[in-house]
Amino acid sequence: MIIGFIIVLSIMLIWPNIGERTVNVYFQEEISEEQRESSLQGLQEYLKRNYGERYSFEKRELKKDDKSPAETVLSVKGNFIQTAFLNELSRQPGVDGARLQLEPMWVERNLKARPFKLGLDLQGGMNLVLEGDFEKLKEQLERQYPPSLLEELNKQLAAETDPEKKKEIEFKISQVKTAFDFSDERKRMDTEGALEIIRSRIDRTGVSEPLIRLQGADKIEISLPGVASPEQAKKIISSTARVEYRLAEPSAGGSSGPFTTAANARFKDYLQLQTEYQRKEFIRKLESEIKLPRQYGIFVYMERTDELDNRSKAGLVPRYFMVLENEVALSGDMMSRNVYANFDPETMQNTVEFELTAAGRERFADITTKNRGRQLAILIDGIVRSAPNINEPITGGRARISGSFSPQEAKDLALIIREGALPVPMKIVEERSVGPTMGQESIERGFKAIIFGLFLVILYMAVYYHVAGLIADISLLLNLLFMAGIFALMDFTITLPGLAGVVLTLGMAVDANVIIFERLREELGRGNSLKKAVDAGFQRATWTILDSNLTTLISAVILSSKLGVGPIKGFGVTLFVGIVTTLFTSLYVGKAIFFWLVFDVNIQSLPLGWGKYRKALKAKVEARAV
Numbered sequence: 001m002i003i004g005f006i007i008v009l010s011i012m013l014i015w016p017n018i019g020e021r022t023v024n025v026y027f028q029e030e031i032s033e034e035q036r037e038s039s040l041q042g043l044q045e046y047l048k049r050n051y052g053e054r055y056s057f058e059k060r061e062l063k064k065d066d067k068s069p070a071e072t073v074l075s076v077k078g079n080f081i082q083t084a085f086l087n088e089l090s091r092q093p094g095v096d097g098a099r100l101q102l103e104p105m106w107v108e109r110n111l112k113a114r115p116f117k118l119g120l121d122l123q124g125g126m127n128l129v130l131e132g133d134f135e136k137l138k139e140q141l142e143r144q145y146p147p148s149l150l151e152e153l154n155k156q157l158a159a160e161t162d163p164e165k166k167k168e169i170e171f172k173i174s175q176v177k178t179a180f181d182f183s184d185e186r187k188r189m190d191t192e193g194a195l196e197i198i199r200s201r202i203d204r205t206g207v208s209e210p211l212i213r214l215q216g217a218d219k220i221e222i223s224l225p226g227v228a229s230p231e232q233a234k235k236i237i238s239s240t241a242r243v244e245y246r247l248a249e250p251s252a253g254g255s256s257g258p259f260t261t262a263a264n265a266r267f268k269d270y271l272q273l274q275t276e277y278q279r280k281e282f283i284r285k286l287e288s289e290i291k292l293p294r295q296y297g298i299f300v301y302m303e304r305t306d307e308l309d310n311r312s313k314a315g316l317v318p319r320y321f322m323v324l325e326n327e328v329a330l331s332g333d334m335m336s337r338n339v340y341a342n343f344d345p346e347t348m349q350n351t352v353e354f355e356l357t358a359a360g361r362e363r364f365a366d367i368t369t370k371n372r373g374r375q376l377a378i379l380i381d382g383i384v385r386s387a388p389n390i391n392e393p394i395t396g397g398r399a400r401i402s403g404s405f406s407p408q409e410a411k412d413l414a415l416i417i418r419e420g421a422l423p424v425p426m427k428i429v430e431e432r433s434v435g436p437t438m439g440q441e442s443i444e445r446g447f448k449a450i451i452f453g454l455f456l457v458i459l460y461m462a463v464y465y466h467v468a469g470l471i472a473d474i475s476l477l478l479n480l481l482f483m484a485g486i487f488a489l490m491d492f493t494i495t496l497p498g499l500a501g502v503v504l505t506l507g508m509a510v511d512a513n514v515i516i517f518e519r520l521r522e523e524l525g526r527g528n529s530l531k532k533a534v535d536a537g538f539q540r541a542t543w544t545i546l547d548s549n550l551t552t553l554i555s556a557v558i559l560s561s562k563l564g565v566g567p568i569k570g571f572g573v574t575l576f577v578g579i580v581t582t583l584f585t586s587l588y589v590g591k592a593i594f595f596w597l598v599f600d601v602n603i604q605s606l607p608l609g610w611g612k613y614r615k616a617l618k619a620k621v622e623a624r625a626v
Contacts, residue, residue, distance in 0.1 A: 003478075003588075003589055003592060006482065006485075007478065007481065009111075009485065010481045010482050010484065010485030011481070011485075012107045012111055012113060013107070013111060013113045013484075013485040013488040013489055014113070014116075014481075014484045014485055014488050015105065015107050015113060016105055016107065016108060016113055016114060016115045016488070017079075017080055017115055017116050017484075017488070018079070019079070019105065020077055020078065020079055021077070021078065021079070021081045021102065021103065021105070021115075022075055022076070022077050022102075022103045023075070023076050023081060023085075023086065023089070023100060023101065023102045023103070024060075024062065024073045024074075024075050024076075024100075024101040024103065025043065025073055025074045025075075025076060025089055025095055025100060026071060026073050026095075026096045026099040026100070026101070026275075027039050027040065027071075027072065027073075027094050027095060027096055028094055028095070028096045028277070029096070029275055029277045029278065030277050031094055035094060036072065036094060037072075038094070039092070039093055039094025039095065040059065040072065040074055040094075042092070042093060042094070043074055043089075043092050043094075043095065044057060044074065046092060047076065054078055055076050055077065055078035056076075056077045056078065057074055057075060057076045057077070058074070058075050059072065059073075059074055059075075060072075060073050060074075060075050061073075076089070080115075081102070081115065082115060082116070082118055086100050086102065096275060099274055099275055112489070113488055113489070114488060114491055116487065116488065116492075116494055117491065117492065117493040117494065118225075118493070118494055118495075119223075119493050119494060119495035119496070119498070119570065122446070122494065122495065122496060122499075125223065125224050125225040126222075126223070126224045126431075126432070127221070127222070127223045127224075127430075127431070127432040128221075128222045128224075128428055128430065128431055128432075129215065129219055129220070129221050129222075129428070129429050129430035129431075130194075130198075130219065130220045130222065130426040130427065130428055130429070131218055131219050131220075131426065131427055131428075131429045132187060132190060132191050132194065132218040132219070132424040132425070132426060133424065133425040133426065133427045134182055134187065134218070134424060136425045136427075137424050137425055138180070138182070141179050141180060149176065150173065150176050150177075153169055153172055153173050153176070154173065156169050157169045157170065157173065167396070171355075171396070171397055171398075175355065184217050187217050187218045187424075188214075188217040188218070189340070189423075190423040190424040191214060191217065191218050191219070191220060191423075191424065192214065193423040193424075194220065194423055194424060194426055195212060195213075195214060195220050198212060198220065198222065199212050202222075202224070210222070210223065210224050210225070211223035211493075219429070220426070243331070243335075243378070243379070243380055244328045244330070244331060244378075244379045245328070245329050245330035245331070245376055245377065245378055245379070246299075246324040246325050246326075246327070246328060246329055246376075246377050246379060247324065247325045247329050247367070247371055247374055247375070247376060247377075248260075248322055248323065248324050248325075248374055248375035248376070248377055248387060249296060249322075249323040249324070249325075250373075250374055251373075251374070251375075257323060259290055259292055259293075259296060259323045260321065260322060260323045262290040263286060263290060263292075263298050263321040263323060264320055264321050266286055267320055267321055269282070270282055270283075270300075270318070270321075271318065283298050286298060292323065294326075295325055295326055295327070296323050296324065296325060296326065297323070297324060297325075297326045298321050298322075298323055299321070299322050299323075299324050299377070299379065299382065299383070299384050300318050300320075300321060300322075300383060300384060301318070301319050301320050301321070301322050301377075301384040301385075301387065302316040302317060302318050302319060302383050302384065302385065303316065303317060303319055303385070316383065322375075322377060322384050322387060324377050324379075324384075329363075329367050329376065330360060330363060330364060330367065330376075334356055334357055334360025334363060334364070335354060335355075335356060335357070335360060339352070339353070339354040339355070339414045340352075340353060340354075340414055341353075341407065341410035341411045341414045342410075343407075350406065350407050350410040351400050351401060351410065352400070352401040352410050352414045353398065353399070353400050353401075354398070354399055354400075354401075354414075355397055355398050355399075356397050356398075356399070360397075361396075361397040364394060364397075364399070365393065365394060365395040367390075368390050368392070368393045368394045368395075368399075369393040369395070371390055372390055372391070372392065372393065373389070373390065373391075374389070374390055375387045375388065375389055375390070376388060376389075376390055386401075388401040446496060446499035447499075449499070449503050450480075450499065450502055450503055450506065453503050453506050453507060454476065454477075454480065454506055457473075457476060457506060457507065457509075457510055458473045458476060458477075461473055461476075461510055461513070465513075465517055465608055466607035466608065467606055467607045467608075468513075468517050468520070468606060468607070468608050471513075471590060471593050471594065472510055472513035472517075472586075472590065474589075474593065475509075475513065475585040475586055475589050475590045475593075476506065476509055476510065476585070478585050478589055479505075479506075479509050479578075479581050479582055479585040480502075480506065482581040482584065482585065483502065483505070483574075483577055483578055483581050486577050486581070487574075487577065490573075492573060493570065494570070494574075495570040495571075497568070497570050497571040498570040498571060498573070498574040499574075500571060501570070501571045501572075501573075501574030501575045501578060502574055502578065504575065504578070505574065505575065505578025505579070505581075505582060506578075508552075508578075508579075508582065509578070509582040509585070509586070511545075511548065512541075512545045512548075512549070512582060512583070512586035512587065512590075513586055513590060515541050515544055515545055515548070516537060516538060516541045516545075516586065516590065517608055519536075519537035519538075519540050519541045520533050520534065520537040520608055521608055522537075523536050523537050524608070530598055530603075530604070530605070530606060531598055531599060534594050534595065534598045534606075538587075538591050538594070542587060545583070545586065545587065546583070549579050549582070549583060552575070552579055553576065553579050553580075555572075555575075556572050556573075556575040556576035556579060557572075557576060558572070559571060559572025559573075559575065559576075560572030560573040560575075560576050
């Protein structure tokens, strides 16, 4: 029952890769009906030209609900629909990439099963490794702060007698020294800031399942599946994010202002909208409905979440509306790069502390003096990411944002404030581009290697060990099924080295069976009965099998841990999973089949191969009969 349950569960987990799937392709709402029809025909021709009969498609009219009008969509059906294909569809002329709807299967909704993620070497795409160019940053800072500036400031400090002016000079000196601090901690902080900016830029492009992570203290690895153009990838990364600070509508008695309250009464309707075009139109009409004065605008407060949807990790999620002044109170370039998360032992709260440039100090002092009690929203490309309250006038050029932050939230907010531009220039030190044709060829070759290797092992075991070999073959097939089920449950990204790990596992999987069969031969050669031989053979072989796999398991753990990166880690993970499933199928599944045949079915002979072992077994059976 346990084995049967695991088999059914594994099949259900990999079903999104086996069963037929449907993706509904919507077209941009702002284009005319003629352009939409032309785009639809062009997409059909593209699918026929590049995929032949692999995918079927039909034109449909879909309605989201009874109130909304029907929209023309192209429903594409086929097996093994992956991220690269979705990205490919999203970039066709007239297609609304933000509304590609992959219809979820029952197993996805209830078991969290997902299609296999394929690495860039299998599905095509772009992989970049960026490195912080701190030498270039130093040159830029030397132009901004020439060496003579620090010497001049020190002379001014020594000659100054006014305490307030001394504080200002000391602040300028500390600002210059902080700018030229290139410690490992500072490099990592600047690289993390650049990573957050790049992540925000890529999130807005609609690229499915991007991989963005740190490498060491000063490198960023970026994998963009389905984006095979180096120019496109570089354009995404080099675009400039705009950071602004705007004052919120004055509140009354600690509650939200009247326009903010009126706008948020319709926020649930906003969440039902599917496209950026619909959302912009909704906000424009809402501003007219609530008779919002011209000096104000409605903005959306969004925060990052790690929840999963049916396509990829969610990025920024809308939470509520904020009514802000249209006039920008403070621009992001007025913030210095000295922004960091801290912990206040007096209030026991996590805080974010920052400094302003000389130009921003006077502007910030004026804003905080005149607008005490109001919120100052921090926006990135028109999206509100934080909205701290102004508690008191800030005139010294240094400010603190306090609140009920977790340490990670404070760190994230510090990164947001630094996001006016990349904190450090980034240079490309590694660049790999894999076309979808080459990726498809790698998939086909990888699966051919798996099938060919599996066939040879199955044939060898059946010929050499006869009936026992067939039992080993059943365990081997179940081993492959269980591995696929675990990969689907892990949401693991399969790479070409990962496929190599699968092939290696299939070759190694029979080792345990060979040990068991040789033990059985020894027991039968000693004259034991079949039942005693099976029982003793499995008992004595178990620890030998565990010992023989332990060293490989340790190596797999090391390769799949932080010591392994990229393809090496993928190989380590598949090897680790393969060893675990091999131990389960050989010591549990294989044992269950043997015990069922010998003790329940009560078979009288079990051929284990050629030569004297088979004869000895037959002689033993004949002796029992006499």
